Amino acid sequence: MRRCPSGAITYDAPPPDMIFRRIQTLASGFADVSVLLSPTTERDAPEQEVPLAQALAGGHPVRLLDLSDPDALCDALYDQATPPPLSAPVLPMGNRRQVARLAARALNPGAETLPLPAAAPYGAVLVNEDACTLCLSCVSLCPSGALMDNEDKPQLRFQDDACLQCGICATICPEKAIALVPRMNLGDSALTQVVLNEEEPFACVECGVLFGSKSTIQRITEKLAGKHALFATSEAARMIQMCENCRINAQFNATDTPFAAGPRPRVRTTDDYLSKRKDH
Numbered sequence: 295m296r297r298c299p300s301g302a303i304t305y306d307a308p309p310p311d312m313i314f315r316r317i318q319t320l321a322s323g324f325a326d327v328s329v330l331l332s333p334t335t336e337r338d339a340p341e342q343e344v345p346l347a348q349a350l351a352g353g354h355p356v357r358l359l360d361l362s363d364p365d366a367l368c369d370a371l372y373d374q375a376t377p378p379p380l381s382a383p384v385l386p387m388g389n390r391r392q393v394a395r396l397a398a399r400a401l402n403p404g405a406e407t408l409p410l411p412a413a414a415p416y417g418a419v420l421v422n423e424d425a426c427t428l429c430l431s432c433v434s435l436c437p438s439g440a441l442m443d444n445e446d447k448p449q450l451r452f453q454d455d456a457c458l459q460c461g462i463c464a465t466i467c468p469e470k471a472i473a474l475v476p477r478m479n480l481g482d483s484a485l486t487q488v489v490l491n492e493e494e495p496f497a498c499v500e501c502g503v504l505f506g507s508k509s510t511i512q513r514i515t516e517k518l519a520g521k522h523a524l525f526a527t528s529e530a531a532r533m534i535q536m537c538e539n540c541r542i543n544a545q546f547n548a549t550d551t552p553f554a555a556g557p558r559p560r561v562r563t564t565d566d567y568l569s570k571r572k573d574h
């Protein structure tokens with residue numbers, strides 16, 4: 295890395311974590327960051343990163359220089375208007391996501407949320423509460439732990455700063471209730487769990503134990519009761535609204551129980567065997 299007298303920084307080759315380093319450098323007091331692409335550098339990746347870096351940089355220029363002529367490079371660095379550096383620079387600490395967030399906060403004083411370009415690795419998920427049945431499939435597949443449940447009641451929670459915007463939750467949601475919103479929440483709410491949807495649990499019609507959620511049980515009852523061969527009678531359909539213990543109990547005691555077998559055959563003994571022999 296070389297320090298340019300104009301106040302810009304140039305990298306001989308863009309590192310893989312270019313965005314992270316650009317933002318960190320600007321937040322720590324540099325006025326401008328320019329990345330010099332070497333002739334062998336793949337252009338696609340750094341060019342795709344520039345819109346995200348600019349969205350986080352709060353108006354500070356983040357440029358790629360694709361120049362092989364030394365004179366043209368000198369002109370590009372000296373001729374540009376260099377903005378003033380941050381008046382209160384910071385030294386962001388933590389992992390990369392924490393550093394990027396702290397740097398973006400320093401570069402965008404007063405901003406609560408920064409809209410980011412599509413496919414940015416920071417953002418929120420929006421849940422359509424009317425469509426969501428709290429099946430929690432999204433929680434079990436979220437790779438970063440951004441989506442969480444609550445052990446005590448049917449509840450879907452979300453922590454903004456952990457979301458990678460990978461889209462797995464939106465893909466897996468059977469109700470298509472999830473939408474991704476690329477953004478960076480700079481407020482303290484990004485670090486806390488917020489409730490996206492919640493509901494009262496369903497009470498077992500037999501013993502009153504709480505299980506599942508009301509909307510899920512109601513929806514399953516509507517779809518299966520009287521329509522599926524296994525739930526054709528009202529007694530069988532009632533099992534949908536029972537907890538797992540009561541359901542097994544009811545199945546075991548039903549007249550058409552699947553656990554029932556014919557009368558047990560008498561145990562065959564040696565006497566039975568010998569009585570049938572012709573030599574006795």
Ligand code: SF4
Pocket residue numbers: 421425426427428429430431432433450466467468469470471472
């Ligand atoms: S958002 Fe979709 S996957 Fe997540 S709990 Fe609701 S219905 Fe299930």
Ligand code: SF4
Pocket residue numbers: 419435436437438439440441456457458459460461462463464474
């Ligand atoms: S987009 Fe990915 S990281 Fe974010 S909540 Fe959904 S599954 Fe989790």
